[in-house]
Amino acid sequence: xxQFFKFTFATVFGIFLFIVISVLILIGIAASAGGDKxxxxxxxxxxxxxxxxxxxxxxxxxxxxxxxIGNLKPSKAVGLTExxxxxxxxxxxxxIKGIYLQLGYNENGLATLEAIRDALIDFKKGGKFVYGYGExxxxxxxxxxxxxxxxxxxxxxxxxLKGFGREIMYYKGMFxxxxxxxxxxxxxAFKSAIEPFIRTNMSDPNRKQLMHIYGDVYxxxxxxxxxxxxxxxxxxxxxxxxxxxxxxxxxxxxxxxDDVVYYDQLxxxxxxxxxxxxxxxxxxxxxxxxATTLDKKTEGSKIAVVYAEGEIVDGDGDEGQIGGTKFAxxxxxxxxxxxxxxxxxxxxxxxxxxxxxxxxxxxxxxxKKEKPLIVSYGDVAASGGYxxxxxxxxxxxxxxxITGSIGVFGLIxxxxxxxxEKLGITxxxxxxxxxxxxxxxxxxxxxxxSAFAQRNVEKTYAEFKSRVAEGRSQIVKKVGTATLxxxxxxxxxxxxxxxxxxxxxxxxxxxxxxxDEAITYAAKTANLKDFYxxxxxxxxxxxxxxxxxxxxxxxxxxxxxxxxQYEVYKTLQWVKKAKGVQARMVYDLGL
Numbered sequence: 001x002x003q004f005f006k007f008t009f010a011t012v013f014g015i016f017l018f019i020v021i022s023v024l025i026l027i028g029i030a031a032s033a034g035g036d037k038x039x040x041x042x043x044x045x046x047x048x049x050x051x052x053x054x055x056x057x058x059x060x061x062x063x064x065x066x067x068x069i070g071n072l073k074p075s076k077a078v079g080l081t082e083x084x085x086x087x088x089x090x091x092x093x094x095x096i097k098g099i100y101l102q103l104g105y106n107e108n109g110l111a112t113l114e115a116i117r118d119a120l121i122d123f124k125k126g127g128k129f130v131y132g133y134g135e136x137x138x139x140x141x142x143x144x145x146x147x148x149x150x151x152x153x154x155x156x157x158x159x160x161l162k163g164f165g166r167e168i169m170y171y172k173g174m175f176x177x178x179x180x181x182x183x184x185x186x187x188x189a190f191k192s193a194i195e196p197f198i199r200t201n202m203s204d205p206n207r208k209q210l211m212h213i214y215g216d217v218y219x220x221x222x223x224x225x226x227x228x229x230x231x232x233x234x235x236x237x238x239x240x241x242x243x244x245x246x247x248x249x250x251x252x253x254x255x256x257x258d259d260v261v262y263y264d265q266l267x268x269x270x271x272x273x274x275x276x277x278x279x280x281x282x283x284x285x286x287x288x289x290x291a292t293t294l295d296k297k298t299e300g301s302k303i304a305v306v307y308a309e310g311e312i313v314d315g316d317g318d319e320g321q322i323g324g325t326k327f328a329x330x331x332x333x334x335x336x337x338x339x340x341x342x343x344x345x346x347x348x349x350x351x352x353x354x355x356x357x358x359x360x361x362x363x364x365x366x367x368k369k370e371k372p373l374i375v376s377y378g379d380v381a382a383s384g385g386y387x388x389x390x391x392x393x394x395x396x397x398x399x400x401x402i403t404g405s406i407g408v409f410g411l412i413x414x415x416x417x418x419x420x421e422k423l424g425i426t427x428x429x430x431x432x433x434x435x436x437x438x439x440x441x442x443x444x445x446x447x448x449x450s451a452f453a454q455r456n457v458e459k460t461y462a463e464f465k466s467r468v469a470e471g472r473s474q475i476v477k478k479v480g481t482a483t484l485x486x487x488x489x490x491x492x493x494x495x496x497x498x499x500x501x502x503x504x505x506x507x508x509x510x511x512x513x514x515x516d517e518a519i520t521y522a523a524k525t526a527n528l529k530d531f532y533x534x535x536x537x538x539x540x541x542x543x544x545x546x547x548x549x550x551x552x553x554x555x556x557x558x559x560x561x562x563x564x565q566y567e568v569y570k571t572l573q574w575v576k577k578a579k580g581v582q583a584r585m586v587y588d589l590g591l
Contacts, residue, residue, distance in 0.1 A: 039292045041095045044274050045283040047086070047290055051144070052104040055080050055112055057309045057348055057378060058535060059291065078291050080112055080378070081515060081535075086290050087119040091126040097274045099123060100266075100284065101148060103134025106141035109379030110217065110591050111398035111500070113144045115514045120147035121228070129273055133266045142256075143221060146228045150258040152266055153248040159256070161245040164214045164221070166590050170196045179417030183445055185453045187461035188407030191495025193383075193586040197411060209496050210589075213402070216499045217591055220399045231255060300530035301341045303522055304334045305515070307535070308345060311584070312352030312360070312384040322349060324356025330536060331363035335370055341531070342372040342522040345392065346515055351384025351584030354408050354460045360388045361467055368393065372525040376518035377401045377509070379591070382497060383408075384583040386508070387464055390471035394521055396513040397500030402591060404508055406468060407495025408460045408583045410453060416442045460581045465489045472507060497585070 058079040078086075090096040099120065106113070120130050124147075132145035135157040142159055145151045153159060175182055175197070182197040192206040202210075222240075226233045238244070245251050248260040261269070271282050308327065310320045317323025334340050345364070351357065367373055368391050375381075375392030382405035389395065397403060419425040419442060427442045438449055445453065469486045492498075492506045503509030511517065523531050 037292065039285070039289040041093070041285055041290065041293060042283045043095050044097055044276055045095050045285045046098050046100050046270055046274065047090050047096050048100045048102060048284050048286050049083070049087075050102040050104075050287065051083070051108070051116065052102070052106050052141070053077060055083070055108050057081065057307050057346060076288055078287050080115060082291050082294065083116055083287065084119045084514075084516070085294055086287060087116070087123050089294060090290070091123045091128065096128070096285070098129035098131065098270065099148075100270065101130065101132035101145055103132050103137045103141045103145050103151075105136065105138045106144060107138060108140065110140065110143070110221075110400040111377070111379040111402075113140055114398045114400055117144055117147040117224075118514065120144075124149065131266065131270060131273075133261075133263065143225065146225045151256075152259050152261050152269075153251060153257055154262060155248060155260050157248055159245050159248075159251055161240055161256070162243065163240045164218050164591070166210065166214075166587075168196065168202065168587060170200050172196075172198055172200050175413075179415070179421050181414040181417070181444065183412045183414055183450070183453075184409060185412075185450075185457040186407065186409035186495070187458055188493060188495030190497070191405070191407035191409055193405075193495070193582070193584060194409045194411065196587065205494075205496075212502070213497060213499055213589065213591075216502055217400045220501065229255060297532035300532050301526070301528045302339050303342045303344060303519060303526070303528070303531055303533045304337075304340045305344045305346060305519065305533045305535050306330065306334070307348075307537070308360075308385075308388065309348045309378070312349060312356050312388070314353050314356045314580075322352070322356075322360075324353060324359040328359050328363040331360070331367055334536065335363070335367040340371065340534075341528055342374065342526040343367055344515070344518050344522050344533075345373065345375045345389055346378065346518075347375060347381040347385050347389050348378030349385035349388075350380050350382055350586075351387065351405065352582065353579075354384065354387070354464070354581040354583040357384035357387040357583050358463065358467075361391065364388060365391045365471075372522050374518045374522040374525065376513075376515045377403060377500065380585070382585050383495075387467060387583055390468045392471070393525060394510045394518075395503075395508070396511050396515075396518045396521070397503055397509045398514065399499065399501045399512055400591060401500035401503075401509075402497055402585075402589060403500060403503050404492070404498040405495055405583075405585055406464055406489065406493035408457055408464060408581050409495075410457050410581050412445065412453065413441050414444045416444070457581055460583070462486075464583060465493055468493070468508075497589075 054077070056077055056079045059082045060077040060079065087099070090099065124130055130148035131150050131152065132148045133152045134141060135154040137145065137153065137157070137159040139160045139162060142151075142161060172182070184194045184198050186194050189205045190209050192203065192209070195203060195206060222233050222236050225231070226236050239254055239256070244254060245256055248257065251257045252260055267282055268278055271278055271280075274282065276282055308322050310322050312322045312324060314325070315323050316326040331343075334343055364373060373392050375389040375395045377389075377395065377397040378401070380402040381389060381397070382403055386403055386406060416427070419427070429437055429443075431437055435449055437443070438445075438452075465486050469489050473485075492508065498506065498508065500509055500512060504512065519533060
C-alpha cells in the first residue's frame, strides 16, 4: 500500500508538472508570435505610464518575468531605455496629446526616476500635458510626478513625504547566539558592507558617509521639486520635517498637488484638455502597447550599448547577474567586430566578485585601446561596478547615482560552535600539511592563515586602486593633485560611497547625464555622423526564457511569502554563497 501511494503521488505530480510546462511553452510561443505586431494609435490619444514595477535597464520580453507560484499570467517589463524612447517619440507623435502618469507605490531607484523625469520635462516642451494621478503615492512616486504639469490625488488617498534615511539590520548578535563567528578581512575604513556581520551598530565612518550621501541626495530632491512646483526650498524642507503632507486637502493647500479628485473626474479633465466630448471615451494607450510602435534603426555605423546589470559573479552567472567569464567573452567579440565603432557600457551594479570584476576589466581595457569606451551609470555603480567601468574614456552619472566604494573584503564563517553545541554535529580532521584544511567553516583560522587571508585582500585592494588610477589618469582635476594617482585614490577610496554629483567633485565621474548623453558623446568621439545602436547581451530565445523563468518564479514566491523579511533572507543567502574576495555593497541604501 505504501508503494502504491508513492507511485500514485509521483504520477500525479508528474502530470501536474507536464501541464504547467506545456502551458508555459504555449504562452511562450504565443508571446513570441505576437511580439513584433505594431499597435495602432488613434487620434487624440493619451499615453498612460504605469511605472509601479521594478524597472529593468532594458525591456524584459520574457513573458514569464513576473511569474510566481499561483500566478501564471504572462507579463512584460518595459525597460528604462524603451520608456525614455516612448516618451521621446510621443513628444512628436500627432496622435498623442498628453501623458497620464498612474502614480502609486513606486520604489525604483532615484537615478532611474531621474532619467524618466528628465524625459517628461523635455516632453512638456512640445506643448503637451503631463498629468499625474494616484490614490496612495510613495515619496519616489511624488518625485516623479513633480515633472508633470499637474498632480491629482484621490480624496481618500494620501502621500508619503518624509525625506531620506535607512535602518540597517545587524546580524552579529544572532550569530553570537548561534555560536557562529564571522572572520572578516577588509581594506578601507568606510567599507561598511561587512559591518552587519561583525558589529551590532553603525561605525562612525559609515555614519559619516551615509549622512554625506543622504544630505546630497536630499538637497537635490528638494531643489528639483521646488523648481518644478515653484516652491521655496526652505519651506518645502519644513513641510518634510514636520510631516505636514497629512491629507490630500492639506497637500493642495501647501501647493504640493493641484487638486483632489476621483478618477472619473480626472478623465473628464483630460477629455477637456484633449478636446474630446465628455460623452465619448478617452483613448488611453498603455506603455506596453505604445512600445511596439518604436522603430529600430539599422543603418549607418554601429555603436554597441552593453548592459551590465546585477551582481557580479564568477563564471557565466544566472538571470539578473553579470557573469565575469560570459561578459568578458562578449566584450572580446565586440572589440574584434570592425562594424562596431564605439562601445557604451551601461552599469547598474553594486559589484560582487573581485576576481570576476578584474576579468571583465581586462577585456574592457583592451577594447578601449581599439575604440571609444564610454560609460553610463544607472542607480548604482559601486565597488565592482566601479571597478569594471573605471577604464572608460568618459563616465556619465545621474546626480543621485551611488558610486565609488573602492574597497574589498572577505568573510569566512566559523560555525564549529554552532554545529557542535546547537546541532550536536562534531568534526575531525586529517591532514598531511599544516594548513591542509585552510578555508573550512568548522574551525577558526590560526594567525598564519588570518595573515594570509588579509594579504590576499590587501593585494586585491592595491590592484583595485591601481586600476582606478590608470583609468582616470587622463583626467586632470583641481583636487589637490595633478593626476589621479594611487596616493590620491587612497584619499577617496577606503570603501567610501559617493553620489554622482560628489563623484564629479573628486574626479570619479566626468559628467552629469544619462544614457542618451553617453551615446551622443561616443558618436562624437568616434566621428560618427550617421549611426545606430545595437543592444547587448542579445535577446534570448523564448525557450531560454522559459528555462530561466522557473528560478525566477521560485525567487518571486519566496519574496511574496517572506514579505519584509525577504531582505534578511537574501543577505544570509549571499553570505552563504559568497566566495573569495568581494568588491561590492551588501545592503541597499534605499536610493
